[in-house]
Amino acid sequence: MNKDKYFSQLESLLQRLSQEDRKELLYDLHEYFETGLEAGKTEEEIIEELGDPETIAKEMLADQHPLQHQKGPxxxxxxxxxxxxxxxxxxxxxxxxxxxxxxxxxxxxxxxxxxxxxxxxxxxxxxxxxxxxxxxxxxxDSVDPYVNGFDYDKYSYYSSSEYMDSIEDMIDTSVNSVQQFTDQFKDFPIESYDEVDSATIDVFREETIQNKDIENIKISTVISNIDIVTSEKDEVNIVLNGKISENIEEYLLFDVQSQGDTITVKVSLNFQNIRNIIANLNLQVSIPKDYNYENIELSSISGETKIDGLLTNALSLQSTSGNIDLKNSTTEQIKINSTAGNINLDDSTTKQTGINVTSGNINMDNVTAENYIFSTISGSVQMIDDTLTGNVKATTTSGDVQLDIEKTIPSVNINFGSITGEAKLDIDELIYETKKEHKIIAKKEEGLYEIQVNTTTGDFTLFNTQASTAN
Amino acid sequence: MNVQFKKGSLEMCVLIFIHAKDRYGYELAQQVSESIQIADGTLYPLLRRLTKDGFLSTYFAASSEGPQRKYYTITSKGKEKMHELIDEWEIFTKNVDKLIREEYKNHE
Missing domain, CATH: 1.10.287 (Helix Hairpins)
Known part of the structure; x- marks a missing residue:
């Protein structure tokens, strides 16, 4: 479809609108087109971003008060x-x-x-x-204008930093999959341990895999913690142990598959509507030390996830409410999604870090990355490090964002925007371009890294221990 | 992201973006797309309604790139509406968060 065809189709769909509404909408869309063309896009690309005429027309007809439709029967x-x-x-x-x-x-x-x-x-x-x-x-009811809105590709046009956006897309996609995962088990009540008093039985299940070609490990569990450790042994050892209510022991599934270069581990309960059970299980996966994996994916509903000393290219962690602790690990890329669990990352090195939580807090201590992307609703973000090693982009609704740089702050551009949140920048040699209550644009030296913080009500603090001690 | 979540928050987000800075349509669509993925064209019906309801007004001015553009700016009525929506949103998300924390997390 080209521009002319797009507009003639749109005009015919807008017959029932008032003349003024129609004129305004068509003007706006023409202007959008012109701007897009000036930005070097093709007509096809612009049409793709705008969405199809039917969607726009439906939305317009639904959105304008029907009393003001002057034409049409x-x-x-x-x-x-x-x-x-x-x-x-x-x-x-x-x-x-x-x-x-x-x-x-x-x-x-x-x-x-x-x-x-x-x-x-x-x-x-x-x-x-x-x-x-x-x-x-x-x-x-018949209008759903956003059906065509999931256009992840178009993101790349919009940002100078395409990689960061693509990580954000991945976060979005993973949020959907966490949602699906959660939906699947939402009718699956597991009561807290203290409130029940029924007979338990010890569980010990073990699998050992000797496969030199392992590149990918995928683990999903609904009722256990996950603990990833490294060992000197040249094999992958998977142990599920702990206690579980006697009456449901037979429904506990522990499934380990090794196919090609991928190990898949699943722990679940093949039983619906279970109440008053005890499930206190730990899934320990011990992997060979210093081996560089391609992709590790862990997902858990409520159990804690702990990882120590992992070396992998990509690491993807999902949790509904359990905490995630990662330390002493090296990865190219980390993606973490959690609804209510807290995320703690310590002493690790990565290039890209994308963390998305709803209400859990994010804490990073001595984590080196080139790009940090944080997104939370009410959870806070706290980063502590000797210095800053990359760009930081944090978006929160009510969560506070705090960066504590203990030694040297490198040259940075700082961009803070909020509706009611405030920023406190406690560092030296900062030159302000804009310094308002809820909006700050500032830079130190030539601005090697970007710190971008956007909140609705959350505050932003940038604190330099060295500077404040010197002062 | 959930379609209903987007629908519920789009109006507030648009007001927030325009409150931060007067913007023309294309610029706004880019901004909005960074946080909420929608077909850009569906933003205009919303802008039109917000304008007719007196929350936004428009004026023409030369853009930094040169040509004249139609800029949207927030009215005082729009600001009131924005604060109202943000307040509602915060209470809503706070309650939902609380629900997740208390009803969900503590009862697994």
Missing amino acids: LPPVIITKKKKLPFYITLSAIVIFFLVITVSTLTGLLLVSAPEKSIQTLQSQQEPFISLDGIEEFIN
Whole structure:
């Protein structure tokens, strides 16, 4: 589709709008087109970003109050009829009533059928009337303008730092998969350990895999902690142990598969509607030391995830409510998604770190990365390090963001924006371009790294221990 | 991200973006797309409604790139609306967070 075709299609779909609404919308879209072309995009690319004309038209028709539709047969005609007709009905009913009384008084029961007929006629006239509310509901129900909105590719046009955006996309995608994972088990009540008092049984299950080609490890569990450790042995050893209620022991699934270059471990309970159970299980996966894996993926519902000394290219961690602790690890890329668990990263090295949580807090201590991307709703973000090694992008709603740099702060650009949150920048040699209550643009020297913090109500603190001690 | 979440927050986000800085449509669409993925075209019906409801107003001015653009700016009524929406949002997310923490996390 090209621009002309796009607009002619759109115009024909907007017939029912008022002239003014139509004119404004078409102007806006033309301007969008011009701007896009100036930015070097093709017509096709722009059309893709705009979304199809039908989606826009539906949204426009649903969003503007139907009373203001001036053209087109459907809503205005009905509104007019609906307003005027009750008056006619009342008037004719009164006239007919008097007429009937008068006439029937004169001619007896002969004309009794007449008023009935009149009423029937009126009723049948009323049938096609559709209430205005009904139309709005109908239009609103049939509109879902964001269906075409999941266009991850278009992100790359928008950012100078495509990689960071693509990590954000991955976070989004993983959030969806966490959601699906959670949905799958949401009818799966597991009571807290202290509240139940039933007989338990010891669990010990073990698998050892000797496979020199292992590149990927995927672990998912609904009822155990995950503990990843390294060992001197040249094999992968997987042990599930702990205690579980006696009556459900037989439903505990411990499944280990080794296929090609991938090991898959699953721990679950093959039993629905379990209440009052005890499940205190730990899944320990011991992997050969100093071996560089390609991809490690762990997902857990509520158990704690602990990782120590891992070497992998990509690391992806998901948790609904369990905490995640990662330390002494080296990866190219870390993606972490959690709903309510806290995330703690210590003494690790990575290039890209993308962490997305809803209410859990993020704590980073001595983690070296080129890009840090944090996104939280109410969780806070805290980073402590000797110096800053990369760009930081933190987005929160109400969570506070705190960076504690203990020694030297390198040259940085700082960009803080918030609605009601405030920033406290306790570092030397900062030159402010903008310094408002909720908006700060500042730089130190030539700005080697970017610190970008956006919050709605959260505060931002950048603290330099060395500087404040010197002062 | 959940479609219903997006729908519920888009109006507030648009007001917040325009409150921060007057913007023309294209610029705004880029900003919004960074946090909420939508088809850019669906932003305009919302802008039109917000303008008609008196929360936004528009003016024409030369952009930094040169050509004239239609800029959207927030009215005082719009600011009130924005604060109202943010307050509602915060109470809402706080309660949902609390629910996740207390009802979900403590009862696994």
